Amino acid sequence: MIEKKDIVLEKVVLVGIITQDQDQEMSKEYLDELEFLTYTAGGCVVKRFTQKMNMPNAKTFIGSGKMNEVMQYVKDNEVGTVIFDDELSPAQERNISKILNCKILDRTNLILDIFAQRAQTSYARTQVELAQCEYLLPRLKGMWTHLERQKGGIGMRGPGETEIETDRRIVRDKIALLKAKIKTIDKQMAVQRGNRGKMVRVALVGYTNVGKSTLMNVISKSEVFAENKLFATLDTTVRKVVIGNLPFLVSDTVGFIRKLPTQLVESFKSTLDEVREADLLLHVVDISHSNFEEHIESVNQILDEIKSKDKPTIMVFNKIDAHKPEPIEDALEVSKANYTIDDWRNTWMSKIGDNALFISALNKENLTEFRKRVYKEVREIHVTRFPYNHFLYPDVEDVN
Template sequence: MYNNNILIGVFKNFKYKSVEYLNELENLLKVFNGKVKNKFLQRRFKPHNLTYVGKGYLKKVALYVKENLIDTVIFDDELTLSQIKNIEKEIKCIISDRTKLILDIFLYKAKTSYSKMQIKLAQYEYLLPRLTHMWSHLKRQKGGIGLRGPGEKEIETDRRIIKKSILILKKKLKKFNYQLLIKRNRRKNKKSISLIGYTNVGKSTIISNLTKNKLFIDNKYFTTLDTKVNNYYFKNKKFLIVDTIGFIRKIPTTLIESFKSTLLEINYSDIILHIVDISSNFVIDKFLYIMDFLLKLNIIKKNIIIVFNKIDKIKNFNILYIKKIFNNKNILLKNNYIYYLYKKNNKKYKKKINFIFFTKNNKIYINKLKQLIFMVSAGFEPATS
């Protein structure tokens, strides 16, 4: 499906950031080795309600698609059913959006039956309101509820099939979640560390360096989907290290809901390692995206260590670089701590966070990270301020 593609986005007033967003969409396509033939950006206050981009601009895109034999057009936002219908009247090829692409990647990357069920549930919930115009028809089931009655429309049959599948998946996931809860309770007396961060920031690399367990590492988005727990010993003290799925801008809400039980693993952790790719574009946006997510999960008061990863990619890296980059109204860098400023229930709070630098396969940085983890777990550093 994702062979020759073009990407389309709209931007309000910051074109450079919008270009970066489309670059991120291109990186998502690399999971399928998809090729991007061109990128189209239109400046608008917000996406057009009927055609996403303006009608004139849509005709321009349609002409390009016809002349260059484009297979798929991917939009940077989730399209509504009416937008899909109107776009397909002009553009004669497969129409996709950011949400569908991410769902396809998750399904392609899923390894365990648990994660496959979570993603299937998210896909069905995405498809349900779009059945009247979905791109590929569902395979019919025979007999039982899926049997089509005389004169019944195919769309109603599909709707019943999906609704039934959603109910079945939710029951199975509920059973799996109960089993996960039992496993968590068994290890509640053990110190645990969860790694969280934007996708492709190097979480698996850090775990490999800490535990000496060789994990599969690939420079592509969403290498890890399944929550993995590794044993780790330091100074005769046992830790459990939990690797969680990476995050990305505009992640589908259906996926967040489906993976909520997996993400709650973070809530059982004593320490959260927030991994930040310091060499990434818009590092502040990505940093705040994760911090805001921790705030929404109501676990912001936990011990957090910011790990600035990939410092080797920054020429002449030092603390002044961090001070320059982290110049934001929601962040304060002071006395070798990062302060995350946030509001909750109309009250202002300030979260004090340890931070450390890191680069792979460097024993000095690896040992410094181990020492900081040990100190924080022993209570030598405050969790909040």
């Protein structure tokens, strides 16, 4: 354990692989993200291990030589937790646990743990519990290793397997109960959404930790919890916003992430319904992040999965105050790392036109332009819905 300002952090080792589909640079990026996830969960990363492989080892994820290296480090440094960057199969998890003799987690398990910590409302806790149970079910066998001596032989048949089956039945029953509970709450939330009438709905979407909640606070003048950690927001927050005397609803949704566990996408279905039923999406992007283009792709992939990719969307490139391009050392070797904000404007972003906005929600930079653009889009949707009310709302030029 490592103590930091009265907080005890678990010592953690990270393990990832480099493959044809995931080169060294991408592997480093994923491990950087995994380290941030670990910090968010309350851990301190003391070492990273990577190995080049064509594909993960079916039994132990990494090769035996690298596994011995990890085992020696864990033993010498009294590390209690090893986290793997990809989802481990139940068999891999069991095999690795026997070798390393410490707590083994994968990216999915880690994200589920963070969600469990962050869930505030009864609904969010129910959603997380469902995802955890679905993740746990195929892995129950590994939790009964203390009964392995009862595998077979005279007088040794049954008890271990019976206990596992009993637990499986309990978990299956729990999953059924949680699904029924979520179904009931889904109906209630659908009624709530219906009761909002025909007001235009705007949803903030984007990768985790891009500043959605900070932007929500600025435009709605409210206090939505915001923190520089992954998944600070789990519960959807809906606020009424008025620009140029035109009222509309803005919802702040859970952030997306690469390799988002399928269990979470399914269990947070109702939260994502806020996105499905939105009239306009504000896709918030952290332009100061070196791999923000990959983040955009990940978010678009999830939007596609929930059939929301074709909705009217404004790209909001946030954190321009934190964007610091690397100095150009060789004029012949200019890369995206050297791009200024103006350079980025002239790339593929120029094709988006006025649907690309550059702001700093934290420092409130370019928010007048942002408010006008959002107002223009919301007004068009509103006037289509209520054609006789167009005279009530000023033109965008008159909006402050």
